[in-house]
Amino acid sequence: MTVRVGIAGAGGISRSHISGLAATEGAEVTVVQDLDLARATETAATCGATATDSLDELLDQADAVFVCTPTAAHRPIVEQVVGRGLAVFCEKPLATDLAEAEAMGRAVAAAGVVNQVGLPLRRVAAFAVLRELMRDPDNGPLLAISMHTISRARDKVLAGWRGDSVQAGGGMLIEVGFHDVDLLQWFGGPIASATGQVTPGTHAGIEDAATVSLGFAQGGTAALTAAWNAAPVPGQSRRIHAIFDRAEYLLEYDGAHRRLVADGPGERHQEWDGDALDAAALEAGIETNPQAAFIRAVREGGPASPTVADAVEVHRVLDHVYRAAHGS
Numbered sequence: 001m002t003v004r005v006g007i008a009g010a011g012g013i014s015r016s017h018i019s020g021l022a023a024t025e026g027a028e029v030t031v032v033q034d035l036d037l038a039r040a041t042e043t044a045a046t047c048g049a050t051a052t053d054s055l056d057e058l059l060d061q062a063d064a065v066f067v068c069t070p071t072a073a074h075r076p077i078v079e080q081v082v083g084r085g086l087a088v089f090c091e092k093p094l095a096t097d098l099a100e101a102e103a104m105g106r107a108v109a110a111a112g113v114v115n116q117v118g119l120p121l122r123r124v125a126a127f128a129v130l131r132e133l134m135r136d137p138d139n140g141p142l143l144a145i146s147m148h149t150i151s152r153a154r155d156k157v158l159a160g161w162r163g164d165s166v167q168a169g170g171g172m173l174i175e176v177g178f179h180d181v182d183l184l185q186w187f188g189g190p191i192a193s194a195t196g197q198v199t200p201g202t203h204a205g206i207e208d209a210a211t212v213s214l215g216f217a218q219g220g221t222a223a224l225t226a227a228w229n230a231a232p233v234p235g236q237s238r239r240i241h242a243i244f245d246r247a248e249y250l251l252e253y254d255g256a257h258r259r260l261v262a263d264g265p266g267e268r269h270q271e272w273d274g275d276a277l278d279a280a281a282l283e284a285g286i287e288t289n290p291q292a293a294f295i296r297a298v299r300e301g302g303p304a305s306p307t308v309a310d311a312v313e314v315h316r317v318l319d320h321v322y323r324a325a326h327g328s
């Protein structure tokens with residue numbers, strides 16, 4: 001069976017989904033929809049799909065829909081997609097606040113459709129290999145994780161809809177730190193407590209930085225510092241240090257430079273650079289193409305991962321942090 005894929009919102013992230021889908025067996029992008037028909041036409045031309053500005057036309061021609069609009073527009077589209085019983089891949093964040101995200105979670109659960117969220121770091125070799133190491137029971141209990149994230153494209157990013165908190169729901173924390181909180185819940189399990197502070201930026205309601213303190217239900221804590229700035233070097237960097245009772249792991253990741261150092265249980269010291277991480281992911285059988293993982297779930301009847309329910313949990317954490325930061 002070939003899954004007919006529709007794309008709602010034909011901007012930057014839609015292009016990366018189209019390229020992942022091109023490398024996916026059993027998927028065909030049949031229709032691209034955008035309120036801006038010229039944009040839909042331009043993006044549709046990259047994959048031989050039909051272009052439209054009508055959501056109904058999109059829904060008529062698809063078995064599964066990627067929702068790639070600005071954040072504030074996700075909910076009405078997701079609700080119509082799942083209302084028709086179609087599989088849905090929604091970009092992160094789900095919504096601009098927790099109440100909207102929870103409503104989406106209820107709609108998706110009630111429809112019972114295959115669903116996945118755009119949290120691709122879970123399928124990046126470096127993070128996936130780190131998680132495999134962290135799951136070794138010989139590590140002993142998790143004590144603490146520290147995570148530092150920097151994104152250097154702030155001014156370019158804020159020139160578009162992300163400069164409007166009504167469209168984006170906030171700044172660095174919800175737009176980029178969402179990935180980090182999700183990685184932390186993926187590494188350490190459900191998060192039982194969350195608080196934090198934010199550094200306001202120049203745009204109302206759009207923070208430049210956040211420091212977040214988390215407690216895991218299974219024990220152990222995490223401290224996340226996430227910031228975006230206007231440094232001229234493009235890209236994002238992450239540094240993760242995970243400390244267990246009998247092991248520690250350190251990952252430095254900025255796309256071009258990738259280095260994972262493991263001081264595992266039993267004095268096992270190992271280091272991986274660059275391509276060795278890709279090889280380790282391959283050896284561990286990790287699917288590194290998120291679009292392929294979603295399409296396989298649709299063809300096989302699910303489940304996909306990470307789900308809308310996983311993303312609702314991230315929104316729950318962010319809600320605690322924003323409330324603590326704003327004293328509300």
Ligand SMILES: NC(=O)c1ccc[n+]([C@@H]2O[C@H](COP(=O)([O-])OP(=O)(O)OC[C@H]3O[C@@H](n4cnc5c(N)ncnc54)[C@H](O)[C@@H]3O)[C@@H](O)[C@H]2O)c1
Pocket residue numbers: 008009010011012013014033034035036039068069070071073091092093118119120160161175
């Ligand atoms: N997972 C990731 O790593 C990642 C990376 C980038 C963006 N995103 C998310 O993807 C979403 C889109 O971001 P982007 O960078 O592609 O934005 P973008 O501005 O490049 O593209 C958004 C497109 O949606 C269109 N649009 C706006 N409202 C619409 C509506 N109601 N119906 C149909 N089309 C509509 C716009 O005309 C535009 O073409 C955001 O939620 C963003 O946070 C996720």
